[in-house]
Amino acid sequence: MDFELANEYALRILQGEGKLHEELVTMCIPRLLYLRNTLGFRMIPEAEVVHELAADAVADALFKQETRKLPFTICLHNTFRDLCRSRKNIIRDRHIKDLFETNGIRMSPSLTGGKQPEAVEVQVQNNEIFQLAKDILEDHEPFSKKVVIQKSRGFTYLEMAKTYDKEDKECKRVYWHDMNQLRTIFNSKANN
Amino acid sequence: MECPGKEIIQDYIDGELSPEQAKSVQSHIQSCQNCKTELNEILTFHNVINTVVSEDKCPPLDTLQDYINNGCKDDNLTKHIEFCDRCSSYAWAFQASPGELEAWQKRQELSYQEYKSKELGYDTAKETLTKLLPSRIDLLEKAWQSVLRFVLDLKTKAIENWPSFEQGPQLVGALGFDEASDPETDAASIILSTTLYISQMVNDGEIELNQQSIETVIKEVSIKLGAGKQLQKRLIETVPPLIMKSQRD
Numbered sequence: 001m002d003f004e005l006a007n008e009y010a011l012r013i014l015q016g017e018g019k020l021h022e023e024l025v026t027m028c029i030p031r032l033l034y035l036r037n038t039l040g041f042r043m044i045p046e047a048e049v050v051h052e053l054a055a056d057a058v059a060d061a062l063f064k065q066e067t068r069k070l071p072f073t074i075c076l077h078n079t080f081r082d083l084c085r086s087r088k089n090i091i092r093d094r095h096i097k098d099l100f101e102t103n104g105i106r107m108s109p110s111l112t113g114g115k116q117p118e119a120v121e122v123q124v125q126n127n128e129i130f131q132l133a134k135d136i137l138e139d140h141e142p143f144s145k146k147v148v149i150q151k152s153r154g155f156t157y158l159e160m161a162k163t164y165d166k167e168d169k170e171c172k173r174v175y176w177h178d179m180n181q182l183r184t185i186f187n188s189k190a191n192n
Numbered sequence: 193m194e195c196p197g198k199e200i201i202q203d204y205i206d207g208e209l210s211p212e213q214a215k216s217v218q219s220h221i222q223s224c225q226n227c228k229t230e231l232n233e234i235l236t237f238h239n240v241i242n243t244v245v246s247e248d249k250c251p252p253l254d255t256l257q258d259y260i261n262n263g264c265k266d267d268n269l270t271k272h273i274e275f276c277d278r279c280s281s282y283a284w285a286f287q288a289s290p291g292e293l294e295a296w297q298k299r300q301e302l303s304y305q306e307y308k309s310k311e312l313g314y315d316t317a318k319e320t321l322t323k324l325l326p327s328r329i330d331l332l333e334k335a336w337q338s339v340l341r342f343v344l345d346l347k348t349k350a351i352e353n354w355p356s357f358e359q360g361p362q363l364v365g366a367l368g369f370d371e372a373s374d375p376e377t378d379a380a381s382i383i384l385s386t387t388l389y390i391s392q393m394v395n396d397g398e399i400e401l402n403q404q405s406i407e408t409v410i411k412e413v414s415i416k417l418g419a420g421k422q423l424q425k426r427l428i429e430t431v432p433p434l435i436m437k438s439q440r441d
Binding site for chain 2: 001003030031034038043064067068070071073074077078081082085091092093095096099100102103104105129130133134137145146148149150152153155159160163172176179180182183186187
């Protein structure tokens with residue numbers, strides 16, 4: 001993707017040259033695939049980026065460019081990352097749901113992200129669990145807390161590695177170490 | 193099967209195992225009560241954390257922009273931005289000067305070009321090695337990083353100023369194969385390095401994209417790297433069409 005040309009096309013589209021839209025999407029695809037690969041979103045199929053996410057990202061980036069008065073390329077970059085994270089979370093939730101099912105684990109629907117209504121006493125119990133987890137997270141060491149929160153928001157280890165200037169393996173290690181530590185604290189408090 | 197280690201369980205939950213590995217872990221878990229309990233606890237805790245984190249929703253971009261325009265006075269938002277890289281990158285863009293935005297774009301463009309050039313070089317080098325020395329395709333992954341470093345170094349210093357590489361073992365040594373300097377490894381190193389070198393030069397606009405220019409550089413580089421006449425001839429037959437095809441695509 002030629003950044004200058006993409007910015008120019010975006011401006012012309014916003015000035016009414018709608019026929020350039022499709023050309024701009026095609027032009028952006030290699031760049032979006034590059035972001036997908038280098039930011040660790042390979043779990044999103046390439047075809048999905050080409051046939052779905054690219055058009056969504058360009059449309060949203062054009063809208064942001066108009067409303068936020070920012071260059072198209074930075075809007076595209078941020079928008080595409082948002083889309084990938086949200087897509088990654090959908091894939092993650094589906095994967096975890098599959099893990100529950102395939103391993104024959106049963107638990108409260110609201111704890112598995114379900115929306116079915118539950119008995120009042122179960123809701124109260126779950127709210128207590130959430131509050132306890134919130135408190136434990138609140139007291140946690142800042143960098144580790146950041147890693148846990150970002151991972152939960154859909155960031156990849158590679159994204160975190162770039163932001164914090166660390167190796168992706170280290171971010172993964174910190175994340176799992178902290179999840180295990182938080183889980184131990186959570187279990188001991190929940191059992192008391 | 194023994195109980196899988198912690199890292200395997202983590203990769204299983206992250207969805208990073210191959211389908212075969214995942215299947216074998218899964219079949220173990222179904223027959224091992226300890227692992228089942230452990231997995232249950234981990235998954236439950238994951239969901240609890242995901243629910244808690246998702247309650248702290250990112251603010252709409254309008255709110256974020258107002259916050260920046262009004263001098264970042266909202267403590268709750270400051271706290272959120274501190275822990276949310278997504279919002280902090282939008283906040284940065286909202287308050288960046290045109291010069292900063294331009295510098296960001298230049299950096300992005302540069303790393304994108306570098307990546308593209310490496311990808312193209314990799315594909316062409318792989319295809320060349322597959323055609324010329326399929327029995328040593330295993331050297332591709334093993335040598336790739338050192339080939340890349342070697343070629344970038346070679347390019348920076350310019351081939352004519354580079355010490356003579358007419359002896360194979362020297363090149364093989366530079367690529368980390370000093371203990372295995374057999375003729376096939378030498379040839380594979382020359383194939384990979386020459387192809388990547390040419391591909392990078394074309395991509396960087398240092399030579400023109402035509403048969404004759406590419407041939408000239410192949411002769412120059414492959415001789416320096418120690419290629420025999422037969423290998424030179426085969427490189428000249430194979431590399432230019434591949435490079436021209438990859439650049440057209």
